[in-house]
Amino acid sequence: MKILCLFLCGLFAGSLSVCAELVELTSKDGRTMYAQIDNYQPDKKQVSVRVNGKGRVLTFSSDLLDEASVGRLGQWYDSYAVVQMLRFEVNREPGEEKGTCRYKIEITSASNETIKDLRAEYVIAFKERYQEKVELPSSGNKTKTKWEKREDRMTSRGGHDIEFIPARGRTVFYSEPVETENEQEIDVGNNKPPKIVRNKNSVQGIFIQIYSGDKLLREVESKPGMKQIAEDFSERASS
Numbered sequence: 001m002k003i004l005c006l007f008l009c010g011l012f013a014g015s016l017s018v019c020a021e022l023v024e025l026t027s028k029d030g031r032t033m034y035a036q037i038d039n040y041q042p043d044k045k046q047v048s049v050r051v052n053g054k055g056r057v058l059t060f061s062s063d064l065l066d067e068a069s070v071g072r073l074g075q076w077y078d079s080y081a082v083v084q085m086l087r088f089e090v091n092r093e094p095g096e097e098k099g100t101c102r103y104k105i106e107i108t109s110a111s112n113e114t115i116k117d118l119r120a121e122y123v124i125a126f127k128e129r130y131q132e133k134v135e136l137p138s139s140g141n142k143t144k145t146k147w148e149k150r151e152d153r154m155t156s157r158g159g160h161d162i163e164f165i166p167a168r169g170r171t172v173f174y175s176e177p178v179e180t181e182n183e184q185e186i187d188v189g190n191n192k193p194p195k196i197v198r199n200k201n202s203v204q205g206i207f208i209q210i211y212s213g214d215k216l217l218r219e220v221e222s223k224p225g226m227k228q229i230a231e232d233f234s235e236r237a238s239s
Contacts, residue, residue: 095177
């Protein structure tokens with residue numbers, strides 16, 4: 001341990017440059033270095049770093065660091081655990097009401113630590129279909145009309161607070177439902193009663209963002225390209 005402490009002192013003393021990816025770590029005797037964290041195991045109190053983000057990996061006990069530095073390691077670990085140790089399974093299923101669907105999001109953790117206080121924000125993109133009455137060119141006095149199919153790009157937004165994910169456990173939550181079909185009255189003319197038609201909506205998928213506080217940690221797509229689809233649909237819906 002004495003040799004390791006002396007080695008660390010030399011590394012702390014030689015650490016001069018700072019970049020955005022580096023974390024400030026200070027030993028209990030007040031020496032500071034800036035390092036890229038490669039791994040941290042809270043249960044073993046073991047941290048692996050690259051000083052100034054370069055060179056070989058140095059592994060040592062977090063007991064050598066002051067309280068603030070251990071706190072930074074904890075913050076890094078929370079982010080690392082979400083990015084590296086969570087597996088997401090996203091499936092679409094029928095909603096509780098007829099003509100709706102929802103998404104089941106199952107999160108499985110490979111971490112030995114409980115992960116707490118996350119927030120999921122999601123966007124579901126879908127095409128809402130309907131029929132519109134349009135006039136046809138006519139050479140006579142009588143106006144001719146017909147019903148043409150139309151669709152609007154829509155989004156449904158929601159969120160879910162994830163209080164905790166148990167160590168090596170899982171949690172499940174569901175999105176709010178969206179309509180997969182809608183009813184519309186169609187005027188058929190000739191003094192006949194309106195006809196009820198069912199228009200089938202097209203649900204494109206769901207795009208999920210996982211946050212810890214204000215920090216974005218992870219993005220999840222129900223299918224490749226869903227992030228771009230959600231952004232495109234959001235722009236169209238707001239215009």
